[in-house]
Amino acid sequence: MPHPDGGWQVKRDGNQKASHRTDRKVDAEKLARPISQHQGTELQIHGKDGAIQRSDSHGHDPNPPKDKA
Structure with a gap:
């Protein structure tokens, strides 16, 4: 998500502080993905406006994709 002071941050939901801060969104995503998987x-x-652009579930997905028969 965007950092209030500029750049991008990796932050767990509910935490006040970011665990990582980067200049580029792509770098923040590269740091966040393995953390989320682990x-x-x-x-x-998130986009620049703070809205969620996309989500990837790495845990229990309450709405898993349905297999097409």
Whole structure:
């Protein structure tokens, strides 16, 4: 998500402080993905306006994709 002082931050939901801060969004996403996979959490990628652009579930997905028969 965007950092209030500029750049991008990696931050777990509910935490006040970011665990990482980068200049580029792509770098923040590269740092966040393995953290999310290791912790089994949902990764949410935010745009400059703070809105969620996309999510990737790395844990228990309450709405898994349905197999097409």
